[in-house]
Amino acid sequence: MITNLSVQIAPKHHSGLLLANPVMTASGTFGYGTENSHLFDVQQLGAIVCKGTTLEPRDGNPQPRLAETVGGVLNSIGLQNIGVDALIKEKAPVWAGWRVPVIVNIAGETVDDYARLAGRLDGVAGVSAIEVNISCPNVKTGGAEFGANPESAAGVTAAVKAATSLPILVKLTPNTSDIARVAMAVAEAGADAISLINTLRGMAISIAMRRPLLGSITGGLSGPTIKPVALYMVYEVAGAVEVPVIGCGGISTADDAIEFIMAGASAVQVGTASFTNPRAPLDVLEGIKQFMKQKGVNDIAELIGAARKKAR
Numbered sequence: 001m002i003t004n005l006s007v008q009i010a011p012k013h014h015s016g017l018l019l020a021n022p023v024m025t026a027s028g029t030f031g032y033g034t035e036n037s038h039l040f041d042v043q044q045l046g047a048i049v050c051k052g053t054t055l056e057p058r059d060g061n062p063q064p065r066l067a068e069t070v071g072g073v074l075n076s077i078g079l080q081n082i083g084v085d086a087l088i089k090e091k092a093p094v095w096a097g098w099r100v101p102v103i104v105n106i107a108g109e110t111v112d113d114y115a116r117l118a119g120r121l122d123g124v125a126g127v128s129a130i131e132v133n134i135s136c137p138n139v140k141t142g143g144a145e146f147g148a149n150p151e152s153a154a155g156v157t158a159a160v161k162a163a164t165s166l167p168i169l170v171k172l173t174p175n176t177s178d179i180a181r182v183a184m185a186v187a188e189a190g191a192d193a194i195s196l197i198n199t200l201r202g203m204a205i206s207i208a209m210r211r212p213l214l215g216s217i218t219g220g221l222s223g224p225t226i227k228p229v230a231l232y233m234v235y236e237v238a239g240a241v242e243v244p245v246i247g248c249g250g251i252s253t254a255d256d257a258i259e260f261i262m263a264g265a266s267a268v269q270v271g272t273a274s275f276t277n278p279r280a281p282l283d284v285l286e287g288i289k290q291f292m293k294q295k296g297v298n299d300i301a302e303l304i305g306a307a308r309k310k311a312r
């Protein structure tokens with residue numbers, strides 16, 4: 001039996017973005033893809049999404065930046081990264097030799113920052129698409145502020161779209177009152193696909209030290225504990241927009257990924273799970289293949305939105 005795992009995640013885009021399979025890494029949890037390439041062949045994945053990139057290099061937030069919680073992790077990295085120039089000089093040439101597409105996650109403090117980043121990445125060999133992070137809860141300005149309401153989210157999307165010919169994914173924050181409305185606005189403004197969710201804002205306190213555990217007081221919650229929230233939001237958004245939806249949030253196993261796909265996601269991203277098991281994205285992919293084989297599913301398309309069809 002020949003199994004088709006390929007998914008088109010930018011069908012409206014003039015050249016599209018065809019992935020060999022639906023499993024990607026989530027931004028910020030897999031570096032630039034190069035760090036784990038000695039552990040397994042990362043090029044087997046559907047796509048690699050790199051660390052959030054800004055115009056200038058950033059040192060990030062004060063330590064401590066990570067705190068473990070029940071079934072999850074709080075982080076306040078604050079977009080520590082090498083900056084777009086170093087990414088173009090040092091990372092993109094490596095990616096250009098890879099068969100797996102690399103998607104560059106970008107973040108800015110102003111709409112103009114996003115447009116300039118998109119412009120700098122346009123036409124760079126090794127960069128297959130841009131993921132617009134309008135959802136980072138760990139920076140003082142920009143970030144999740146843009147993703148919190150439909151108007152500002154659409155403004156960033158339109159500016160990025162105008163600045164690049166690359167396919168663009170827009171990554172949404174769960175820290176908003178109506179995620180479906182934000183999704184509809186960014187789709188209307190030209191997003192080729194929508195990824196969700198970024199982390200949920202949270203905090204933890206050390207009762208021994210009588211102070212917050214994170215250096216920047218609050219952080220973003222990720223990991224298995226957020227999965228039901230992420231799944232619900234993916235279900236909502238997939239019912240609201242025509243563009244492909246990429247599901248993310250607490251995916252650690254193939255079963256988790258299949259739930260998101262059945263909720264309507266065309267692809268998935270594996271994040272925090274890579275911290276405990278760096279091969280998690282590959283294990284998820286292998287598990288999806290096994291599931292399809294066991295159930296006699298020839299094409300992943302049969303699973304996309306399968307739980308929606310039944311609900312109707």
Ligand SMILES: Cc1cc2nc3c(=O)[nH]c(=O)nc-3n(C[C@H](O)[C@H](O)[C@H](O)COP(=O)(O)O)c2cc1C
Pocket residue numbers: 026027028029051052053073075077079105133136171197198199221222223224226248249250251269270271272273
């Ligand atoms: C340490 C850490 C760093 C992250 N950095 C970024 C980032 O730079 N850009 C971004 O869009 N999301 C970032 N995220 C969010 C993840 O990509 C993902 O959306 C979120 O963690 C939920 O998925 P998960 O539960 O599988 O980790 C980060 C998450 C963690 C835990």
